[in-house]
Amino acid sequence: MRPCATLLALVLAGPLSGSPAWAEPVSCGVVLMHGKWGMPQSPYLKPVLQKLEPACQVKLLEMPWSRLRLYDKPYAEAVAQIRQAVSEFRQAGVQWVAVGGQSFGANAALAYMAQVGDVDAVLPMAPGHVPENFYPIPEVRRGIDAARQAVASGQGDALVEMTDINQGQRREVKAPAAALWSYFDPQGWANMALSAQNFRKAVPVFWAIGTHDSLYPSISAAIYQKLPAHADSQYLVVQANHATTPEVASEALLNWVKARTGR
Incomplete structure (x- = not known):
């Protein structure tokens, strides 16, 4: 990591708890969303899926901005689609549920927390669509x-x-x-700065951005700073571009999730 990237990560990263608040591991589920013109089995999210699946259940959704759907339904229906996936986790007894994604999928994770806000964490990676x-x-x-x-x-x-x-x-x-x-x-709803400042509640956020992403450093950092403060939030800067950020950040994401869930 370049010195400037390291400094930014240290400035913006919240302190990570050394151990979760609970004595026993809790079940966890993650709803992951692909980017613009992508598909559920996104090659950009595949490394994240492979890292997370041993520890958590993962749902991959095809969103209205996929290459097959191309905005066939409005954002409200996309949020309803995410809400259904979250509800399925809750109904199955999953105790800790997060929403996340890459690019437009990260945008949707932020919008979901602003419009619904019923999850335990948000995982935006290479947030996009401005x-x-x-x-x-x-x-x-x-x-x-x-x-x-x-x-x-x-x-x-x-x-x-x-x-x-x-x-x-x-x-x-x-x-x-x-x-x-x-x-x-x-x-x-796609304005990420507005979503960030309108979270329904403060939850931990794992935010990953690459040094070769067009939103790094100014736009990404500015949006992150609008989030409600949480002691377990982390702003991670990695040497990657918009497409490769999830893969490069996947190990750190897994460790962060394990620290939240005791897995």
Whole structure:
């Protein structure tokens, strides 16, 4: 790790408890979500899955931003999908449940905690999708404005064409106006800074960011600092890019989860 990355990690990382508060290990479950245009069996999340599965149950979800769905449902339904997975863990008696993901999946984990807030930890890795940064781009803004106008006129089901951007790649998408607006409204649920400052309760957060990620260091750190303080939260800086951050951070994530659950 470069000196500046090390310093940032030390400044932003919360102290880690030496041992969990409980005497016996507790069962744990993790809901993991892929990034934009990805799929549940994301190669970026595979190393995380392999690390976590011996210690926790893991659910992989296909979200509305997958390469097959391309915003077929609005953010509220994505949150409902996550809530169902969390509920299934609770109904099965799982005692400690976390939500996390890579890129847009991390965005969703933050949004879930702001909109529902019924989990025990949040695990954002290489958080991504920043609608307030997309809106100034003319070819993107045209689609966002069309979606907003359709929603305002009561035509949320109308299909709208928009240029989507993912790590410099562009793709033309056509989706219901209400769905597109829910993900690209600059002040909507996908705004990670707003989600971070509106958590329903303070929970420990394991946040991993790579030194070669476009959000490092300023945007990522600024969002993290809006989270409610928790003694067990950790801000981890790794030598990685947007795609490889989960893999590089996976061992540290496993150790962090074990420390929370006594596994």
